[in-house]
Amino acid sequence: MKIHVATDHAGLDLKNKIKGYLINKDHDVIDHGAYEYDALDDYPDFILPCAEAVANDVNSRGIILGGSGQGEAMAANRIKGCRAAVFYNGPKDIIKLSREHNNANILSLGARFMSENEIYDIIELWLKESFAGGRHQRRIEKLDM
Numbered sequence: 001m002k003i004h005v006a007t008d009h010a011g012l013d014l015k016n017k018i019k020g021y022l023i024n025k026d027h028d029v030i031d032h033g034a035y036e037y038d039a040l041d042d043y044p045d046f047i048l049p050c051a052e053a054v055a056n057d058v059n060s061r062g063i064i065l066g067g068s069g070q071g072e073a074m075a076a077n078r079i080k081g082c083r084a085a086v087f088y089n090g091p092k093d094i095i096k097l098s099r100e101h102n103n104a105n106i107l108s109l110g111a112r113f114m115s116e117n118e119i120y121d122i123i124e125l126w127l128k129e130s131f132a133g134g135r136h137q138r139r140i141e142k143l144d145m
Contacts, residue, residue, distance in 0.1 A: 001027050001028070001059075001060070001061065001127065002027070002028040002029075002030065002057060002059065002060040002061075003022055003027050003028070003029050003030070003060065003061050003062065003063060004029075004030045004032060004050045004053045004054050004060060004061070004062040004063075005018060005019055005022075005029060005030070005031050005032065005050065005062070005063050005064070005065075006031075006032035006033060006034075006046040006047050006049070006050035006062070006064050006065075006072075007033075007034055007043070007046060007064060007065040007066060007072075007111070008034055008041050008042065008043035008045075008046060008047075008066055008072075009034060009037050009038055009039050009041050010065070010066050010067035010111055010112065011065025011066055011067070011109070011111035012034050012036075012037055014065055014109075014111045014116065014119065015031075015034075015065050017116055018063060018065075018119065018120075018123065019031055021120060021123075022063075022123075030053065032046050032047075032049045032050040032053070033045070033046040033049075034046055043066055043071055043072050043075060044075045047064050047066075047072045047075040047076055048075055048076075048078075048079065050062050050064060050076070050106075051064075051075065051076035051077075051078075051079040051082045051084070051106060052079055054076075054079075054081075054082060054105050054106055055079050055080060055081035055082050056081075058081075058105075060105075061105050061106065061107070061127070062076070062082075062084075062105065062106035062107070063106070063107050063109065063123065064076060064084065064106060064107070064108045064109070065108070065109045065110075065111045066108070066109075066110070066111065067110065067111060067112045068086075068088055068110040068112065068113065069086045069087065069088050069108035069109050069110040069111075070086055070108075070110075072084070072108045073085070073086045073106070073108035076106050076108065080144050081105075081144060082105060082106055083102055083103060083104045083105055083106065083140070083143070084104065084105075084106035084107070084108045085098035085102065085104035085106070085107060085108065086108045086110070087107065087108070087109055087110070087114075087122060088109065088110025088112075088113035088114060089110070089113050089114050089118065092121075092122070092125060095107075095122055095125050095126050095129070096125065096129050098126070099126060099129035099130065099131060100129055100130070100131065100132045100136075101132060101136045102136070102140070103131040103136070103137075103140055104126075107122075107123070107126050109122070
């Protein structure tokens with residue numbers, strides 16, 4: 001699967017680890033930055049190009065990171081065709097439902113709230129879960145009107 005990744009400084013180290021993890025799982029990973037630590041960088045500079053790439057390729061997905069993942073998801077969700085779900089720990093059903101009911105194509109992770117191993121489990125669950133379609137498809141279509 002083609003997976004776009006992006007972060008600001010807050011998730012840089014974790015993004016690099018996730019990128020390596022995904023490559024080892026034979027995914028095609030496209031890195032939209034950040035590429036080096038800069039405490040003054042701005043997440044939209046990395047998140048928006050990542051979200052646009054996901055929106056332009058319906059067969060791809062995106063994983064974005066930030067301190068909480070909240071601002072990053074807000075930025076991604078401004079792009080027509082993107083459905084970013086935020087996760088920074090909590091019930092795993094949130095991840096399952098983000099795919100099953102909302103067909104989330106971007107996963108926004110809170111790097112300051114999760115361990116590396118927890119994130120891998122969540123990523124695997126998110127990548128494997130399928131979209132239920134049906135009445136949920138109708139709702140998603142209304143998002144991009």
